[in-house]
Amino acid sequence: MSATTSIVAEAYRALIAHLEAAYPNEGAGLLLGRGDGEDRVVTAVLTLPNRWDGAEQTHRFLLTPEDMLAGEQEAARRGLDVIGIFHSHPDHPAEPSGFDRDWALPWYVYTITRVTQGRADHTRAWRLREDRSGYSEDNFTIHAETRPTPRG
Amino acid sequence: MTTIRIPTPLRQYTNGQAEITVTGADVGTALNDLTGQHPGLRAHLYTDAGELRAFVNVFLNDEDVRHLQGAATPVSDVDRLMIVPSIAGGSDAELVRVDHAALRVNQATIIVLAAVGFVLDTPGLIVFVAAVMTLGTLRRSPGFRLLYTAVLKPLGWVKPDVIADNAEPHVFAQGLGAAFLWGASLALFAGAPVLGWALSWLVIALAALNLFAGFCAGCFVYYWLARFRAPGFLKTPPTGTFPGLRPRG
Numbered sequence: 001m002s003a004t005t006s007i008v009a010e011a012y013r014a015l016i017a018h019l020e021a022a023y024p025n026e027g028a029g030l031l032l033g034r035g036d037g038e039d040r041v042v043t044a045v046l047t048l049p050n051r052w053d054g055a056e057q058t059h060r061f062l063l064t065p066e067d068m069l070a071g072e073q074e075a076a077r078r079g080l081d082v083i084g085i086f087h088s089h090p091d092h093p094a095e096p097s098g099f100d101r102d103w104a105l106p107w108y109v110y111t112i113t114r115v116t117q118g119r120a121d122h123t124r125a126w127r128l129r130e131d132r133s134g135y136s137e138d139n140f141t142i143h144a145e146t147r148p149t150p151r152g
Numbered sequence: 153m154t155t156i157r158i159p160t161p162l163r164q165y166t167n168g169q170a171e172i173t174v175t176g177a178d179v180g181t182a183l184n185d186l187t188g189q190h191p192g193l194r195a196h197l198y199t200d201a202g203e204l205r206a207f208v209n210v211f212l213n214d215e216d217v218r219h220l221q222g223a224a225t226p227v228s229d230v231d232r233l234m235i236v237p238s239i240a241g242g243s244d245a246e247l248v249r250v251d252h253a254a255l256r257v258n259q260a261t262i263i264v265l266a267a268v269g270f271v272l273d274t275p276g277l278i279v280f281v282a283a284v285m286t287l288g289t290l291r292r293s294p295g296f297r298l299l300y301t302a303v304l305k306p307l308g309w310v311k312p313d314v315i316a317d318n319a320e321p322h323v324f325a326q327g328l329g330a331a332f333l334w335g336a337s338l339a340l341f342a343g344a345p346v347l348g349w350a351l352s353w354l355v356i357a358l359a360a361l362n363l364f365a366g367f368c369a370g371c372f373v374y375y376w377l378a379r380f381r382a383p384g385f386l387k388t389p390p391t392g393t394f395p396g397l398r399p400r401g
Contacts, residue, residue: 021306024251024314026242035160052240054292055319058249060242065209065216068236072160081160085239091314092243100241103207106196107161110241118312132195 005084005109005125005138007031007042012142016113016120018047019088023118025057026050028087030071031109035081040109041143044078045086046071060099061087084109084125091116094124096135104128109138154182154227157234165192179210180223182233197235209236250317252398253310254301258294259363262329266356270349275340278352282333289327292319317399318387325362325370329355372396 007015019027029047033040048071052062063071063085075082085108089095094114096104104110106128114122125138153173158166166172172189176182183204187194197208204210210217211234217225227233262281269277281295288295304310332355340348358369375395378385390399 024249024312028239028241052242055323056248058314058319059245061240063239065211065236065238068238085241087241089243089245090249092245097242097244099244102205103240105159105161105207105237105239107164117314 002136003127003138004039004141005042005111006040006141006143007111008044008143011042011045012123014047015045015086015111018045019086019113019115019120020118022050022088023115024090026052026059026061026088026090028061028063028085030063030068030075030082031084031086031111032075032078032080033083035083040083040138042083042109044080046074046082058090059092082108084111086111086113088113088115088120094122096126101128101132101134104132104135106130106132110135111140153229155232156182156186157232159235159237161237162193162196162235165196166190177226178221178223179212179217179225179227179233182227183210183223207237207239209238210234211236248317248319249314250319250322251312251314252317253305253313254294254297255322256313256363257300257304257310258288258296258326259359261296261299262359263356263363266333266352270352275337275348278333278340278348279337282330282337285326285330285333289323289330292323294322295326295330315399317390320385320387321371321374321396322368324374324385325368328370328373329359366398368396368398370396 018029021027028050029045031042032044032046033042048063048067050057050061051064051067052060072082089112092114094112096110096112100110110126111123112126113120123140125140126135127138128135153175156172156174158170158172163170172186174182174185174189176185183197187197197205199205212220212225212227213232262285265277265281269275284295288297300310305312332351336348336351339351362368372395374385375389378387389395393399
């Protein structure tokens with residue numbers, strides 16, 4: 001039985017808009033929500049600039065520690081946690097690559113969105129296994145329009 | 153006793169604690185003490201070869217220890233260490249994909265600005281174009297990319313035209329164009345207008361050749377240098393493509 005990651009519709013729209021605008025480069029950002037429990041609900045996203053060396057951005061992204069720190073602080077300000085990372089694979093399947101795994105952290109949810117010719121058409125959610133041997137896939141669902149009440 | 157702050161995803165290995173107190177005179181021994189207290193952290197902080205993983209950044213009071221003395225950076229009791237992840241990833245696509253629409257907007261802008269510089273006899277415009285192209289080369293993207301990403305693409309006036317291609321030759325070609333324009337600027341300000349405008353027109357002509365005929369002369373030079381194993385020139389043309397010609401999409 002795999003865990004579930006769900007995202008509210010408004011946040012998903014913001015995620016898609018960011019990744020389509022970044023095409024043909026990879027786009028990325030943070031998934032914000034509640035960090036407790038096995039199943040995760042993403043209630044907001046934080047888009048971040050891709051800091052990887054310019055020419056390679058069509059298949060690489062980088063979020064710097066400075067951006068991560070700023071993201072953590074913004075999440076805390078909203079009473080949320082950083083619970084994962086989203087990024088796109090332009091014209092490539094929504095599956096983690098070997099490179100993704102080298103850089104992955106446990107616990108975070110990693111969503112990967114395939115963007116085909118500028119249109120986001122497939123999103124899947126993954127978590128790194130404890131022993132770093134590979135990924136487990138989450139069930140990924142999109143909530144209806146109503147937003148859950150924010151915490152605090 | 154120094155305090156180390158643990159990032160959220162690794163707190164499951166510290167029984168949920170956000171901050172751990174460690175002993176050690178420098179960053180290396182402090183981290184050693186941390187993984188000694190919480191062995192589950194080791195696999196995620198270090199590679200099998202014992203190196204700190206690429207995404208693990210250690211900050212000492214808001215400063216990255218890589219900019220200090222690395223693992224040998226001394227720490228004292230009042231110091232605070234923070235482990236901050238950087239996040240990277242990406243697809244395993246082999247050939248980089250290059251948006252040729254962004255390249256063409258860049259070429260068209262160079263042509264227009266340099267030609268206007270000639271018509272109005274304004275050497276300053278040539279300096280401006282040379283500077284933008286140089287900045288673009290350093291950032292490894294088209295100098296006038298912003299015009300495409302922030303204006304023309306969002307308006308839908310120019311559609312992306314993404315082709316599997318090498319990015320480096322295009323970066324090199326722009327650098328070559330910038331070098332010619334710096335030469336032109338020098339000539340124009342040194343009182344040699346004929347040489348200056350001739351060099352400018354050479355850049356205009358080569359940009360137009362690329363824009364209208366799809367032949368990138370700078371890329372041709374790049375692949376030619378690569379053939380003769382010039383250091384740093386590593387890429388070969390995409391399969392079935394004549395060096396410098398635009399690959400078929």
